[in-house]
Amino acid sequence: MNKKNLLELTQLAEVKDKITAADKVLLFLDYDGTLAPFKPDPAQAYPLPAALKQLEILQQLDKYTLNFVSGRKLSDLKKMLKLEGVNYAGSHGLEIDLTFAAEIIYPLAKQKIDQQSRKLYQNVKKNYEKKAGFRVEDKGFGLAIHLETTLNQDKIVTDLLQKFKSTKYQVLPGRKVIEIRLTGWDKGKTVEYIKDEIVARDKLSNYLIIYLGDDSTDEDVFCQLEQGITIYIKNESNLKTAAEYFLADPAAVADFLKELVET
Numbered sequence: 261m262n263k264k265n266l267l268e269l270t271q272l273a274e275v276k277d278k279i280t281a282a283d284k285v286l287l288f289l290d291y292d293g294t295l296a297p298f299k300p301d302p303a304q305a306y307p308l309p310a311a312l313k314q315l316e317i318l319q320q321l322d323k324y325t326l327n328f329v330s331g332r333k334l335s336d337l338k339k340m341l342k343l344e345g346v347n348y349a350g351s352h353g354l355e356i357d358l359t360f361a362a363e364i365i366y367p368l369a370k371q372k373i374d375q376q377s378r379k380l381y382q383n384v385k386k387n388y389e390k391k392a393g394f395r396v397e398d399k400g401f402g403l404a405i406h407l408e409t410t411l412n413q414d415k416i417v418t419d420l421l422q423k424f425k426s427t428k429y430q431v432l433p434g435r436k437v438i439e440i441r442l443t444g445w446d447k448g449k450t451v452e453y454i455k456d457e458i459v460a461r462d463k464l465s466n467y468l469i470i471y472l473g474d475d476s477t478d479e480d481v482f483c484q485l486e487q488g489i490t491i492y493i494k495n496e497s498n499l500k501t502a503a504e505y506f507l508a509d510p511a512a513v514a515d516f517l518k519e520l521v522e523t
């Protein structure tokens with residue numbers, strides 16, 4: 261696994277050259293594990309102040325457009341970041357709030373969810389809400405089933421995959437979490453959608469996309485992005501990723517954002 265640590269000088273120089281050559285940088289960031297260190301309670305997982313400080317500066321620069329893409333609910337994501345003049349995508353992009361759009365965009369609004377899929381979703385929710393060792397987060401567009409321990413995670417995932425097999429929902433294992441969300445949309449499609457909207461609105465031709473993310477749902481971006489800079493935030497896991505570069509943790513992300521400010 262020959263991944264490049266972005267905070268090493270050669271890598272940084274490579275990235276800075278690309279930034280200098282572009283008229284505009286579309287900077288996309290995931291939230292949990294990228295800007296905010298993991299906490300047992302999601303309500304206590306705040307962005308690192310050092311990262312927020314740099315984001316506030318970048319937001320003021322004409323060169324940058326800031327976009328946040330998270331598995332969290334849109335309202336939750338906005339509450340945690342509290343940044344004005346930036347684009348937000350919550351629920352893995354199933355709810356998108358663009359600064360220049362009149363309304364919230366729901367990419368799968370037209371998709372009909374059959375009775376059987378709805379029923380199963382509610383049953384699974386109720387079932388895990390009652391179980392010790394689990395915490396269920398209902399985000400409307402999906403469930404996050406948080407696990408205290410990963411001991412039985414594989415077995416639970418297998419069971420849920422079987423249950424949701426012929427439904428409108430997909431089951432995605434993460435770090436001590438299992439996400440159940442609507443099929444047909446992901447963070448990769450979200451980034452593509454937001455990029456197209458910005459490019460059309462600002463008539464951009466010479467732009468650079470940078471995406472930073474830390475988990476399996478961010479891999480959809482790393483795999484789908486045709487051009488741009490992809491950065492994996494490793495945290496405590498290994499370097500199994502399609503991203504080109506890596507950073508150690510949210511503190512390293514804050515350092516990288518500072519480098520962007522200074523470029």
Ligand SMILES: O=P(O)(O)OC[C@H]1O[C@H](O[C@H]2O[C@H](CO)[C@@H](O)[C@H](O)[C@H]2O)[C@H](O)[C@@H](O)[C@@H]1O
Nearest residue numbers: 291292298299300301302305330331332404437
């Ligand atoms: O797309 P992200 O911004 O990375 O969000 C993914 C999920 O993150 C949250 O859960 C994770 O972070 C929590 C806070 O540190 C932690 O308690 C939990 O164990 C992690 O799985 C969030 O609660 C989910 O809704 C997001 O989908």
